[in-house]
Amino acid sequence: MGSIPTTVKHCLSYEQLFEDYPWLRRWLQEEKIITEHEYPKFVKIVEVGPRDGLQNEKEIVPTGVKIQLIDMLSATGLSVVEATSFVSSKWVPQMADHTQVLQGIQRAPLTQYPVLTPNMQGFQDAVAAGATEVAVFGSASETFSRQNINCSIDESMLRFQEVINAAKERQIPVRGYVSCALGCPHEGRIEPSKVAEVAKRLYEMGCYEISLGDTIGVGTPGSMFKMLQMVKKDVPIDALAVHCHDTYGQALPNILTALQMGVSVVDSAVAGLGGCPYAPGSTGNVSTEDVLYMLHGMGIQTNVDLNKVIEAGDFICNALGRRTNSKVGQAKSGTL
């Protein structure tokens, strides 16, 4: 949508403009109202249970269980299942079996299995293990970046550029994550402009999709709206995803807000796997089951079979010896 040159504005009165260009009044109104369009017809779910979920669980599950979980998730219709992380097992022991997992799963023909690759070493290991999509993690918070991956945001971007370049050569798509998009455990409030800046960098470097993460779940529809308003100025809305944590119970209304603003990719974890390292005992990832329940109730298609996801959730919770975090899962198991 082009803007009216200021010279033109000076020459003509607005009334004249509205008369000559009937579409103009509506266009101006649309600019004022942030979103007039309907909800997306289809939402892609990015299932992060096997990676983000299991990485943040106290119990470490055997490789065989991880593989079975991923295979069950593949059978639900999910088109993206984040399988594992090629980060040093010194830092993340839960993901030490990354190669065996990636090589052991039965890949569904229409499903992608992205893996995390924080640096070139991880990327090379991932490719050697057969990875066909990778992901890199940036942060909107300088302090979080330093505490989490021991370097500044700028330094991390340099590392990711290496990975993205290598991925480009092999035609491997790269997904970019921005953590602390709605708040940081160290810095507190995060400026939406900072989130936009990091998202834009990752997008321009070559990430096909940017997942905006509410890492500590403090966001509300208010802060989600403001953040997305800023980010969508720099990154096309259909390249954006939301990764909401349910630590304060706000995930579903936050996701709803994102949908209202045109986002159509949502990250979630089966059974709401994965706690919050910054609020021990609290929940982390929003549960895939609860997200699906909402989307299907709104008539939005996902191509995912909710009952099969519930089954996969039951399976992994049994293996972990814990109750599901999904309210839908809890209700279905208790319904008379």
Added chain:
Amino acid sequence: MRAAGIKASQALPETVKIVEVGPRDGLQNEKVVVPTEAKINLINMLSESGLTVIEATSFVSPKWVPQMGDQVEVMKGIKKKPGVSYPVLTPNLRGFQAAVKAGASEVAIFGAASELFSKKNINCSVEESLQRFDEVMKAAKEAAVPVRGYVSCVVGCPYEGKVAPEKVAHVAKRLYSMGCYEISLGDTIGVGTPGSMTEMLEAVSREVPVSALAVHCHDTYGQALANILVALQMGISVVDSSVAGLGGCPYAQGASGNVATEDVVYMLHGLGIKTGVDLLKLMDAGSFICRALNRKTNSKVAQAACKL
């Protein structure tokens, strides 16, 4: 059915009135029965948190609801804060009279949008139940006691399944024209989503002014806050909730029921909406009652906050 598009920037209400139903709806649906003293203490703590409406108890026969057997002592024992209303449930004239005698100055009546639910719950049809309430309405008018009307099963019934929005609108309209000043629309089994919620609210708001409507969402399927958000976007500015998310769901064992007041307040404040509620004091009340009930809170905000 596709949910109608809603403007994300649609003007939200500047203030929202929270109707705290923990001491009644919450405690009534908890397995453990707390002593009268604990109930009174809870209500007093809630009164100090800035809430302006606290549903105190229920004047239904203790034969049916033993948890509310101490209704008179609770009513007489609480420290009523000026500016705060303490409505009580009154299912019939006898209950109404007992309530007024015990000092109640606001009451509530319950209708269902589902025939089967009405039959199973109170053993009569929806129309018959509304006629019973006629007596209560008359007596309340004479005594100048405001009456709040509840409609249950507004987006789903454990027996009938889907409930027609027109039926909900019909019952809401009846209660409103009978004289209820506010109609609280209850998603009794928590099955609603922003889709069914919008459809239902559109139908009801054609019959009852939106300023007289409230939503009473259950979080059984985790949908409550999303449902409340769409309700706010449609102009609703009264929300029922229960401290610590007290009260399970009798139709899904082990599942949650009422949405937690703390989580609602967190969302509203994050949206810049005023509630007058002090979240910290509210959480104190929540910790207190959870200790008394010997159970964990259902509020995610409380779970997260007390660990930091």
